Amino acid sequence: MNLFTDIRAAVLDALSALETAGTLPAGVDTSNVTVEPPRDPLHGDMSTNAAMVLAKPAGLKPRDIAEALVAELGKDARIDSAEVAGPGFINLRLAPDCWRGILRGVLEAGTDFGRSTMGQGQRVNVEYVSANPTGPLHVGHTRGAVFGDALASLLDFCGYDVTREYYINDGGGQVDTLARSVYLRYLEAHGRAVDFPDGTYPGDYLIETGEALKAKVGDAWVDQPEEVWLAELREFATEAMMDLIRADLKSLGVEMDKFSSEKSFYGTGLIEKAIASLDEKGLIYEGVLEPPKGKMPEDWEPREQTLFRSTAHGDDVDRPVKKSDGGWTYFAPDIAYHYDKVTRGFDMLIDVFGADHGGYVKRMKAAVSALSDGKVPLDIKLTQLVKLYKNGEPFKMSKRAGTFVTLRDVVDLVGADVTRFVMLTRKNDAPLDFDFDKVLEQAKENPVFYVQYAHARVRSALRKAEGAGIDTSDAALKGADLSLIAHEAELDLARKIAEWPRLVEIAGRTGEPHRVAFYLYDLASDLHTLYNRGHELPELRFVQEGDPATSQSKIALVRAASVVISAGLGILGVTPAEEMR
Template sequence: MNLFTDLRALVIDALNTMVAEGALPDGLDFKNVAVEPPRDAAHGDMATNAAMVLAKPAKMKPRDIAETLAAKLADDPRITVAEVAGPGFLNLRLDASVWQGLVKTVLEAGTDYGRSTMGQGVKVNVEYVSANPTGPLHVGHTRGAVFGDALCSLLDYAGYDVTREYYINDGGAQVDVLARSVYLRYLEAHGQEVAFEDGTYPGEYLVEVGEALKAKVGDAYVDQPEDVWLAETREFATEAMMDLIRADLKALGVEMDVFYSEKSLYGTGQIEAALETLENKGLIYEGVLEPPKGKKPEDWEPREQTLFKSTEHGDDVDRPVKKSDGSWTYFAPDIAYHYDKVSRGFDALIDVFGADHGGYVKRMKAAVSALSGGEVPLDIKLTQLVRLFKNGEPFKMSKRAGTFITLRDVVDQVGPDVTRFHMLTRKNDAPLDFDFDKVLEQSKDNPVFYVQYAHARVCSVLRKATEAGIAIDDATLSAADLTKLGHEAEIEVAKKLAEWPRLVEIAGRTHEPHRVAFYLYELASDLHALWNRGNDLPELRFVQEGDVATSQAKIALARSVAVVISAGLGILGVTPVEEMR
């Protein structure tokens, strides 16, 4: 189903023939031989680096290898030209029948066209969002949620066994602050005037929680000391916030497989077990860290702590896991949590963190490397900030003040589909501008609109064909005489369709779902270009009056574009539209 893979197999077969004939020496490794689009489309349809990567180990000139290989490949009916370029690159031009046949392949496979077995069922855990349960998700969490969810769908499409996981940070002091904030709202519900001080959360989203707590316990906590109400209020508030977060995620189309509580690690021996595993490997010791680099803080003093020898696994400095007072650092439960992931049998781990977690990357990778003996890779993807604009002006947010823009605010204004697509129009580690006006703009400059418009245009063609009495079911279209697709503009669209399976594998391998959004925009552009040329050249129009056979061939091409757009949007979590409104 991957034309590039098929052509690479052809190249490898030709190289093996050359070895058998003595044109190449035995024992060559072909793993770095690639077939890919040429840098300049004018050079051909595909190019292979075979001669360049084999020249040194074969002790031969690249052009000598390329010329022999070109002669072998030219015998295949799919290849019309095999041309040596430069020092030994080999450019290939394919027969039009290859591109015409690709349309049939797409229609027969449907949205499974491009689905890969590359992942071979490898078990991958993707942890994303994992916001503190102290309030509703804000727009920064939205980007991490969309990126993580699209990455999971992409990996699933590429053949991995994926688990979506949310780590509930309910073990830290911030949840005590949440409980105190809810208690203030509880008192407020009883008619008392309250003041939000000492870092408590003043957001109005806690008003309902305070009222719900009143409904549950009545006046039992009124004017009582903390030790009476803190523990139960903390649990009540955390669950209320997680219900809110789950609802926010659902509004965005995100559903988790696992919600894992940090609090479950405390008092259960799991933190101790994880650190014992490291200690048994000689990686835990008592020591004193060097002062922070740069200007030494005035209150810094050397203290003996329990340290993880993370430098033995790629970190810059060793990291404390227990403070001098005997309490755990934030890092200790994170080590235990990842040890639990490794123990659950995952073959690979991916963490999606916010931009402010950049300093956590090396230490977490070191921990997983040590815990798994280097067997389980951890990839950490950082999502950079989202800059909000409204009416052309920057829109500020402040979580502490309770005036921040929530995920639900964004979804309610522009919808989940627009939100999700736009969040993937930049690579995850690049800042992203989200302008509430521009993301709804109906223009080529708005990729969400442009891709959806392409799908809607194909649907309009199908409706017009149906009205004209032309059969347009996929089985009929795939059996059409596709040799009628001979115009350069039509072939270019088919060539773009051929890139889809390769793109899926590249994006899956690099953990970069934004590549799917970029590809869909390019495919949509090719479809729009073909449509516009049909305005000037009647023979390029999809419905040819009085010529059912030609119409079905052209409609087959348009339909195959819609199939791939639908598959790509499915990965992004976006619903394709049938008509623009």
């Protein structure tokens, strides 16, 4: 139930009537006609650009079209007034019953209100986190995890068939380093004194893994050379770290549908198959790359390599897929992985990368474009860094991790709900400051508190109404006399509720779940404003003593607001608060 879509349809019907009457020439393109909230609410409830975008193709002045359109729109009972503004914009004011009808629609649909069919069941793969399996997730992974998970939920809410996926980077040398680090903890578990050379992982989180290895193999690997234990220990250590990562994600409320392993592409013919697919398209060749721009490395020398002609699909330079020694580059298994996703039949791919992967965007987009013959779009979302503060000072590193603040550190300090909401209070590609003290403050300036408090405030009003003997079930509220919702402050809240379906589609189309967090803050603000007005104007209080009918109508209004808040928080992965303590 998208009121903006309904009114746009009314505008298009009015334009069609003007065509029939000969006021407008037949066949003008109306695809760019919009209906949206005006920048200044004083100008009305909605605004349309119809006259502005049709003037040139129709060969008419914008105001002439606008005045004719205003006259036609005046026939629609839902529109109280239509006025021409400026050169030809049209401002609309809707009848109060439009907003009251929205409230009833919310109560009938519940948290499915605003759910869209925009995606039409298209299959979307959202890959996020995908950290190296060498230790616990850090705060940078936390932001990627929250953003990716909220984006997946938002797309699901918009009617897409979404698969959440984690790519395990277990094919590189970092897993050998992990195995060697676990081996040192294994020796330590046997009472040996050890030193961690530069490049190994000294975090305390590997102590348990070393002890688990001792429990598994006893002293069989003590003082044994790498060739005895490295391959098996790689498997053991990787699985132990993935268990740790899965537990970290679960503490944040993140559950993946699928885990894919980079290592599974080596020695199985899958990389060869993907490269052969590109070769068949004439995109693989033997060549020599141009020297890197800027200062020339002393050890650089031109050498022939196997290259992917990625410039044919929008990249700046062609990319090597095989080294001069015959081994695969890091790019090759990533090509194979995305080839696998394409062959699994996804209609769209989304990768969520950290900001340090910005240089990888064009080559990966080129690869997917080539592999799918341009049929499967790849959208890469970059998440910027998070700066942590506590007591006004940068937050210290985690001893357990050795070199960084872990996801679990953050969740343990403030909880999963606060972590998730705060991580979505900025666009993904903007830096984020996370202050442990401020995110727990009970103040308007703290958005997570402000939104949670709004939901809890409605729950409190429901309990008060129930205590007064008023039936607050949704079934009863749907039958309330909503004509009693008449004050402008009440209708303002209804107007904000009506924006939710439109906001969902905009956020889904742009892939920006932070828009949901911003909207929820604005909706909470309108609800708190209405509540506070009740101190000055008793007739605005949610529960009217001795007047159950009026009370029920006002409870229906704020209940609808809480339903939308609950739906929005559900997309963000945050549990609505029943009460504040």
